[in-house]
Amino acid sequence: MNNFVILPIIIPIIAGMVMVIFRKRIIFHRYLSVCSIIAVGIVTLLLILQIDQEGVQTLQLGGWEAPFGVSMVADMFAALLILTTCVVALCCLLYAFRSIGQERENFYFYPLFMFLITGVIGSFMTGDIFNLFVCFEVMLVSSYVLISLGGTGNQLRESIKYILVNIISSFLFLVAIAFLYAMTGTLNFAHLSIRVAEAGQDGLMTVVAILFLIVFSLKAGLFLFFWLPGSYSAPPTAIAAIFAALLTKVGIYAIIRVFTLVFYHEPEVTHLLIGILAGFTMILGAVGAVAYWDIKKIITYNVIVGVGFILAGAASLTAEGLTGSLYYLIHDMVVKALIFLLGGTVIHLTGTSRLKDFSGLIRLYPGLGWMFFIAALSLSGIPPFSGFLGKIFITRGTFEAGFIWLGIIGLLTSLMVLYSIMKIFINGFWGTDTSEENEKRTTKGLLLPLGILTMLTITLGLGAEGIHHYVDLAVEGLINPGNYIEAVFGTRSVH
Amino acid sequence: MKKSNDVIIRSVTKVAVVIILTFAINLFISGHHQPGGGFIGGLAFASALILLFLAFDIETVRNHIPLDFKVVAAVGVLISVLTGVGAMLLDHPFLFQAFGYFKLPIFGKTELATAVLFDIGVALAVIGTSITIIMTIGDDR
Numbered sequence: 223m224n225n226f227v228i229l230p231i232i233i234p235i236i237a238g239m240v241m242v243i244f245r246k247r248i249i250f251h252r253y254l255s256v257c258s259i260i261a262v263g264i265v266t267l268l269l270i271l272q273i274d275q276e277g278v279q280t281l282q283l284g285g286w287e288a289p290f291g292v293s294m295v296a297d298m299f300a301a302l303l304i305l306t307t308c309v310v311a312l313c314c315l316l317y318a319f320r321s322i323g324q325e326r327e328n329f330y331f332y333p334l335f336m337f338l339i340t341g342v343i344g345s346f347m348t349g350d351i352f353n354l355f356v357c358f359e360v361m362l363v364s365s366y367v368l369i370s371l372g373g374t375g376n377q378l379r380e381s382i383k384y385i386l387v388n389i390i391s392s393f394l395f396l397v398a399i400a401f402l403y404a405m406t407g408t409l410n411f412a413h414l415s416i417r418v419a420e421a422g423q424d425g426l427m428t429v430v431a432i433l434f435l436i437v438f439s440l441k442a443g444l445f446l447f448f449w450l451p452g453s454y455s456a457p458p459t460a461i462a463a464i465f466a467a468l469l470t471k472v473g474i475y476a477i478i479r480v481f482t483l484v485f486y487h488e489p490e491v492t493h494l495l496i497g498i499l500a501g502f503t504m505i506l507g508a509v510g511a512v513a514y515w516d517i518k519k520i521i522t523y524n525v526i527v528g529v530g531f532i533l534a535g536a537a538s539l540t541a542e543g544l545t546g547s548l549y550y551l552i553h554d555m556v557v558k559a560l561i562f563l564l565g566g567t568v569i570h571l572t573g574t575s576r577l578k579d580f581s582g583l584i585r586l587y588p589g590l591g592w593m594f595f596i597a598a599l600s601l602s603g604i605p606p607f608s609g610f611l612g613k614i615f616i617t618r619g620t621f622e623a624g625f626i627w628l629g630i631i632g633l634l635t636s637l638m639v640l641y642s643i644m645k646i647f648i649n650g651f652w653g654t655d656t657s658e659e660n661e662k663r664t665t666k667g668l669l670l671p672l673g674i675l676t677m678l679t680i681t682l683g684l685g686a687e688g689i690h691h692y693v694d695l696a697v698e699g700l701i702n703p704g705n706y707i708e709a710v711f712g713t714r715s716v717h
Numbered sequence: 718m719k720k721s722n723d724v725i726i727r728s729v730t731k732v733a734v735v736i737i738l739t740f741a742i743n744l745f746i747s748g749h750h751q752p753g754g755g756f757i758g759g760l761a762f763a764s765a766l767i768l769l770f771l772a773f774d775i776e777t778v779r780n781h782i783p784l785d786f787k788v789v790a791a792v793g794v795l796i797s798v799l800t801g802v803g804a805m806l807l808d809h810p811f812l813f814q815a816f817g818y819f820k821l822p823i824f825g826k827t828e829l830a831t832a833v834l835f836d837i838g839v840a841l842a843v844i845g846t847s848i849t850i851i852m853t854i855g856d857d858r
Contacts, residue, residue: 228811232798239798242791284804284812 459566543619
């Protein structure tokens with residue numbers, strides 16, 4: 223029992239509810255949201271140190287032992303993602319202070335943001351697949367409101383699509399859970415792992431596994447990403463950035479968790495399928511990113527490429543591949559938030575998202591230009607930035623698992639990503655200054671969160687050795703489900 | 718606008734609301750051991766309020782119950798979460814419940830459990846949410 227495990231979930235929800243009660247105090251909302259995110263970050267850091275020393279931390283809510291009660295499980299994999307979530311959320315919040323506008327702030331922007339974080343962290347932490355569904359819903363309901371908050375025409379059109387897609391996938395999720403419960407009689411991840419291993423993953427079980435894969439693919443944007451480019455380009459920059467950084471990652475987390483802990487017995491079927499889908503996702507995403515001449519579209523298609531790449535590592539189901547996936551997952555959360563905030567800032571400064579309508583930004587905004595350059599290099603995995611190591615490990619993992627084609631697709635699409643993002647840099651930042659008639663617009667306050675994220679991507683690249691120990695622990699936990707199961711059940715033997 | 722002829726529904730409502738509210742509280746109390754509880758009790762409570770909205774109009778009811786139901790929902794969730802946190806302060810797992818038997822003047826020997834506090838929070842959250850939804854749909858402003 224460790225009550226620390228629940229704190230990252232309840233701190234944001236308490237903060238959000240207090241904000242709802244004191245609705246009019248916007249300044250108070252800002253302070254409280256920043257303080258609670260920082261508090262969650264500190265708790266998670268302590269949790270990581272504890273996991274490092276004592277192994278996976280668990281909490282059985284209300285003292286009801288697993289598999290009867292609801293378990294919360296913090297292993298290193300989840301804890302690292304939660305810590306990254308906190309950093310990214312903090313930067314998006316700081317950006318939102320300057321950019322989101324008073325109208326949205328008055329209509330519960332900060333409480334909704336807190337509920338979104340609650341849902342994301344809850345999904346990372348839960349040890350029970352039904353609870354995963356609940357946390358998904360907490361996250362999605364908040365995102366429904368955030369995507370339509372403000373009610374511009376474009377937002378409303380995209381939010382209808384977004385809500386429909388997600389309701390259908392939630393319905394399928396519930397159906398899949400019902401099948402799984404009928405077949406195994408349990409919903410606890412650790413217990414599921416034991417039972418599936420005992421009974422063997424027969425054809426029927428594999429079908430259920432693929433149903434789960436479809437559900438999570440819809441959420442993560444793995445191949446079934448048709449809804450993503452529209453939805454992620456509709457809301458304001460700060461919201462789009464947090465969506466791009468976190469929401470698809472939760473789907474990816476769910477795929478990795480379920481297919482390393484429960485359904486890992488038939489990799490020839492399930493993991494090959496993940497690999498094929500990842501390959502298609504990378505190719506289609508990269509084609510989209512190269513084809514468009516609109517900043518928003520280019521960066522949203524880059525989100526899709528990232529999803530494919532992370533899951534290529536997961537598909538290999540080797541220690542190398544999963545190490546790469548985790549490195550790249552952390553990198554991707556940081557750099558996607560950064561590139562969305564940068565893109566949003568450029569649009570804010572020029573008033574247009576069409577690349578051909580402006581150039582020469584680097585003369586007026588050198589800081590912004592250089593940060594964009596670093597983000598572009600990091601995004602495509604150029605050393606010494608944070609994307610490099612993840613790319614190497616994923617490629618090696620895919621080669622090791624015999625998915626050579628997948629590794630090659632990954633490398634080729636990296637080049638296309640580099641081209642697509644350099645296209646923005648060359649067209650937007652180089653060239654003659656076209657904005658002479660406009661006076662220089664202010665970037666005050668916007669550059670701080672961008673600076674933090676840029677520093678982070680450099681540090682993660684140069685200091686990758688420093689977190690290697692923790693990443694290794696996380697991957698070890700993924701490769702050996704035994705650690706997770708033992709942490710949940712203790713020394714009791716459960717069948 | 719012609720005044721609608723709603724004597725019957727108004728008269729019935731005045732009696733029915735009392736019955737429904739009593740039933741709601743009964744459902745809520747019995748929830749600890751029998752079917753019932755905060756969620757269904759809260760829904761029954763909300764249905765009484767919705768009946769009032771139908772029989773009278775939203776403005777009248779709002780004038781007599783001057784509560785912001787969004788705040789009611791938030792307070793409900795806070796109560797529920799904080800009862801869980803209370804257990805943490807006493808070094809029990811989050812949401813741990815304690816109960817004991819007490820001799821009370823009228824009820825005799827009664828079981829009192831901290832889970833009821835949690836349930837009060839659930840009931841408030843349900844009432845707040847459902848009334849907010851109904852008011853949002855019903856309002857044409």
